Amino acid sequence: MKIFSPLKTLSNYSFSTFRSDLPAGLSVFLVALPLCLGIALASGAPLFSGLVAGMIGGLVIGLLSGSEVSVSGPAAGLAVIVADSISNLGEFNVFLTAVVLAGIIQLGLGFLKAGKFSGYFPDSVIRGLLVAIGLVIILKQIPHALGRDNDFEGEFEFSQLADGENTISEIYRAIVTASTGAVIISIASFLLLFIWGKAAKKGIGFFKNFPGALAVVILGIGLNELFKNFMPAWYMGTSAHQHMVQIPKIEAGKSIFSIFYFPDFTALTNPKVYITGITIAIVASLETLLNLEAADKLDVQKRVSSPDQEMVAQGLGNLISGLIGGLPVTSVIVRTSANVYGGGKTRVSSIVHGLFLTIAVFLGAPLLNLIPLACLAALLITVGYKLANPEVFKKTFREGINQFIPFVVTVIGIVFTDLLIGIGIGLVVGIVFVLYTNFQATFRVVRDGNKVLIKLQKDLYFLIKPQLKQALRDLQPGDQVLVDGTHAPFIDHDIYNILLDFEETAKTQHIKYELKNISTHKRSLRTHARTREVTISE
Known part of the structure; x- marks a missing residue:
């Protein structure tokens, strides 16, 4: 396994590619910032732990990932598991020990090449995942766009932990209690994104090179500051700043390390720690592998990711995240989508987003805490619409009911x-x-008068027993039946017995019944063809 093969991406890197990756990384950062904080809140963990996980997801996993476009960070799907685990283990420091163990387990799975399990996810489910995430983003962000921020950013559950509402009732409450300031900021942000996108498609230099996401944030801050000075009732910075980004600040006189948490390794004697570590490793790995498949479908260049390499990257990421106080990390589709739709071409965009998160935490908190959540909601709803485009429903419907x-x-x-x-x-x-x-096509029945051919066309497993029994029941007295297994290398033992047992039924129904090349084992096919032909006549 070539763990450091991603460095080939950096060795051949060009400035023209960076011109795409930089704004994409900035867009991902603006999306990831409230999600990291919101997921930490939903998990019952310190706010800073979500930001640590985001930084690790960009700087460590971004560098070593098996995908060029996947972005990792704290996952909404793990929030309930994390909250329950912290409660059961009693202390966050003890929980961090379980995160370290989860990382070690994932590293082992990566080296054992367990990532290939991702190939068994049906395409219809992966496509459904992308569309569902898009719809959830839209539904969950509508309240934030209207100024109701009671629910945690990044909580994807239908039944909400934060306020006891659900996705639908939360939208109703938001409409009833809509904030004028938030509505103005949201509408202005949507209009700016629309105009910016049109201008960029026309090739206008400034709009093409300057990230629209950053323009929206500047607009949101500017409008809110205007409200503060001229329309205080519309200002979004009241109510203990619940309508704003809230990055925790390092208190004066304290060191940087005062905001970090570290694992308590004395808890390794507690069996619950191991159970929690195994649970996190399994769930995080499955979510990562599924998101990795989805990332490949989003990738404009249609590159094929390495799931084994991704597992190693995730394992190392969770190991480091646990060591310095971060939440568990997985590949996350919301940030990956923002990356692709923001124009990201390589893993550098993910690394850039990690750098921006690091700068934000240690240097930019006062400025970033001026960002209203309403303008970020507009960014996320735009990403959600691109994921849940109605054309996807039409395309999938045309592919047939089975999809x-x-x-x-x-x-x-x-x-x-x-x-x-x-x-x-x-x-x-x-x-x-x-x-x-x-x-459906494991065998077919061809009838010409009273001559019947039952042709076995591929491997036969026990699941086709009902269809095969029905085909045999449909035979009529006087039929001359040939069951040809030449093209069935494997026949399940249950199927084999049904075919043999029908010999007695054929006798009583006056059916001429012949078996050709019927065997349960590939190696006995030819021998069986020579020695086993049964003909039953009246």
Whole structure:
């Protein structure tokens, strides 16, 4: 495994590529900043732990990732698990020990090449994941765009932990209690993004090179400061700044290390720590592998990521994150989407976003705490719409019911439960449809008068028992039947027994019944073809 192969990207790097990666990294940073803080809040963890995870996701995993466009950070899908784990273990420092263990386990999985498991995710489920995340982003950000910030940024569950509402009722409350200042900032941000995008497509230099996301943030800060001075009732900085970005500050007279947390390794004697570490490693790995598949679908250049390399990168990232007080890290589709739609071409955009997070934490907190969440909501809703474009529904529907149903089930499952449950439901339905489709053409029945050919066309497993039994029941007295297994290298033992047992039925129904090349093992095919032909006549 070439763990450091990503360095090839940097060795051949050009300034022209950096001109795309820099604004993309800035866009991801602006999206990631409130999400890191919100996920930490939803997890019941210190705010700074979310920012640490974001920095590690960019600087460490961004450098070593198996993907050029995937972006990692604290994951909303793990928030409930993290909150429960902290509660069960009693202290955040003890929980960090479990995060370190999870990182070590992921490293082992990466070196064992367990990442190839990602190849078993059905495309319909991955597409459903992308659309569902887009819809969830839109639904969850509408309240923030209207000035209702009771719910944590980055919480994707339908039933909300923060205020006891759900996604739908939260939107209703937001409409009823809409803030004039937030609505103005949101509408102005949407208009600016629309105009900026049109101008950039026309090739106008300034709009093409200057990131629209940064322009929106500048506009949001400017409008809010105007409200502060001229329309105080519209100002978003009241209510203990709950409507603003809130980066924790280092208190005067204290060192930088005062805001870090470190693992308590004396807790290694506690069995709960190991159970928590294993749980985080498994869930984080599955979420990462699924998001990695989704990232490949978003990648404009259609590059194929290395899941094994990604597992090593994630393992190292979680190991370091746990050591310095960060939340568990996974590949996250919201930030990855913002990266792709922001024009990111290589892993440098992810690294840049990590650098911006680091600068923000240690140098830029006073300025960044002036950003209203309403303008960031406009950025996220725009990303959400691109993910949940109606054309995706039309395209999937045209591909057939076997693709459309798992796709829709995944979307509905994620929107109305949470990310992990929705993906689980989608995977079960998707796999069922894959199996159903695969077994539709395992054999075919050709009838010419009373001559019947039952042709086995590929491997036969026990799941086709109902179809095969029905085909045999449909045979009529006087039929001359040949069951040809020449093109079926493997026949499940249950299927083999059904074919043999029908010999007795054929006798009683006056059916001439012949088996050709029927065997349960590949190596015995030819021998069986020569020695096993049964003909039953009246």
